[in-house]
Amino acid sequence: AEDYGLPFGDRRRIESAFFTATFSVMGHIAKADGRVSEREIALAETVMSRLQLSGERRNAAIALFRQGKAPDFDLAAVVSRFRRECMGRRLLIQLFLEVQLQAAYADGEPSAAKRQALEQIRFGLGVSPMLFRQLENLIRMQQRFAAGRAGAADGAGWGGASQQGTGRGSGGSGAG
Numbered sequence: 001a002e003d004y005g006l007p008f009g010d011r012r013r014i015e016s017a018f019f020t021a022t023f024s025v026m027g028h029i030a031k032a033d034g035r036v037s038e039r040e041i042a043l044a045e046t047v048m049s050r051l052q053l054s055g056e057r058r059n060a061a062i063a064l065f066r067q068g069k070a071p072d073f074d075l076a077a078v079v080s081r082f083r084r085e086c087m088g089r090r091l092l093i094q095l096f097l098e099v100q101l102q103a104a105y106a107d108g109e110p111s112a113a114k115r116q117a118l119e120q121i122r123f124g125l126g127v128s129p130m131l132f133r134q135l136e137n138l139i140r141m142q143q144r145f146a147a148g149r150a151g152a153a154d155g156a157g158w159g160g161a162s163q164q165g166t167g168r169g170s171g172g173s174g175a176g
Contacts, residue, residue: 017085018092021078022047022099023061025121027068028075029103033111036069040106047099075117079124093125094135101139108143 023044030040048061067073086092104110104118122132 014085014087014089014092017082018096019051019057019061020064021082022096023064024068024073024078025075025096025100026103027065028073029068029100029114029117030065030106031069032113032117034113037107040103043103043106075120076124079121083125093127094131097121097125097127097132097135098139101136102142105139105143 026040026044026047027036030036030044044061044065048058051061053061082096083093100118100121104114110118118132122129
C-alpha cells in the first residue's frame with residue numbers, strides 16, 4: 001500500500017529488512033526475561049501463518065527467531081538497519097512495533113527486561129513516546145479482549161472477576 005511505485009529491488013530490500021527484523025527482534029523479546037514461553041512460540045507461529053510463510057521462508061523465520069535469542073544479539077544494529085531500509089514508511093514501522101508489542105505482552109504484563117528492549121526499539125525507530133503508548137494500549141485492549149473471549153466460557157469474560165471489588169454500583173453496602 002505504501003510502495004509509491006518503488007522499483008522491485010527496493011521493495012524486495014524493504015521486505016527483507018522487515019522479515020529479518022520482525023523475527024529476530026521477536027526472538028530477542030521472547031528471551032529477554034530468560035525463557036521463551038509456549039505463548040511466545042505460538043505468537044511467532046501465528047505471525048508466520050499471517051505472512052503465509054512455508055517451506056524455506058518459514059525455516060528462515062525460525063532461524064531468525066533463534067538468532068534473536070542469542071546473548072550476543074545486536075538489537076540496536078538490527079533496529080537501525082530496519083529503520084534505514086524502511087525509508088520512513090510509517091505503516092511498516094507501526095506494523096513491526098505492533099508485532100513486537102504482541103510478543104512482549106504474550107505472557108501478560110511485560111517484565112522489566114522486555115520493557116527495556118521495547119524502549120530501545122522505540123528509540124531506535126525514532127517513534128514518539130505518545131505513538132508508542134497508543135500502540136501499546138491497542139495491544140493491551142486486544143489482549144484483554146482475547147482473554148475475555150477465552151474466559152467467557154467459564155464466566156470470567158467481560159464484567160467477570162476483573163470488574164469486581166471496585167466498590168461502585170455493586171449494591172448491598174447500605175451506606176449512603
